[in-house]
Amino acid sequence: MANKVGRPTKYNPDYCNLLIEHLTNGFSYQSFAAICAVDIDTLYQWEKDHPDFSEAKRRAMPYARLFWEKEGMKGMQGKTRAFNSTVWVFTMKNRFKWHDNVVIESPPAEKAKDSEIEKLSRQLADLKAIAINDPAL
Numbered sequence: 111m112a113n114k115v116g117r118p119t120k121y122n123p124d125y126c127n128l129l130i131e132h133l134t135n136g137f138s139y140q141s142f143a144a145i146c147a148v149d150i151d152t153l154y155q156w157e158k159d160h161p162d163f164s165e166a167k168r169r170a171m172p173y174a175r176l177f178w179e180k181e182g183m184k185g186m187q188g189k190t191r192a193f194n195s196t197v198w199v200f201t202m203k204n205r206f207k208w209h210d211n212v213v214i215e216s217p218p219a220e221k222a223k224d225s226e227i228e229k230l231s232r233q234l235a236d237l238k239a240i241a242i243n244d245p246a247l
Contacts (some may be wrong), residue, residue, distance in 0.1 A: 120148055121156050126166035133170035136177035138205065175206050 125146060132142050143150045157164040178201060185193030202208040 119156075119159075120146065120152070121160060121163070123160075123162060125156070126162050129163070129166045130170040130173070133167075133174040134177065136174060136181070138174070139167060139171070178202060178205070 128145065129139075129142055132145060133139065139153070140150050143153050146153075157167060178198070181190065182195075182198050182202070184190045185195060185198060199208075
């Protein structure tokens with residue numbers, strides 16, 4: 111049997127429930143690395159190596175979003191003292207990829223009035239007549 115090279119993993123199956131609790135309380139996935147005293151890259155490696163950990167993250171991420179959406183609702187309803195809507199919006203944009211919906215509307219094309227078209231047609235006809243009758247042109 112081949113010996114594994116490198117340090118033994120710090121992974122513990124109990125981390126699955128801890129991760130769910132961590133995210134449910136509104137904390138980020140990345141900050142869970144500090145709870146486990148590992149680098150963020152280690153968390154990503156655990157996702158690859160441990161399907162139970164990856165599944166725990168997949169199930170818990172919506173709860174992190176739910177936490178922050180509830181905070182926003184409480185703030186908008188005046189239930190949170192000194193709610194900072196700007197900070198909340200930036201949190202949602204950065205953590206949950208919210209974005210502003212930008213609708214670009216072009217102004218309606220103006221329809222030329224018949225009288226303007228007739229005036230331009232007469233001017234063009236006059237210029238043509240001048241050009242035809244003037245040998246210098």
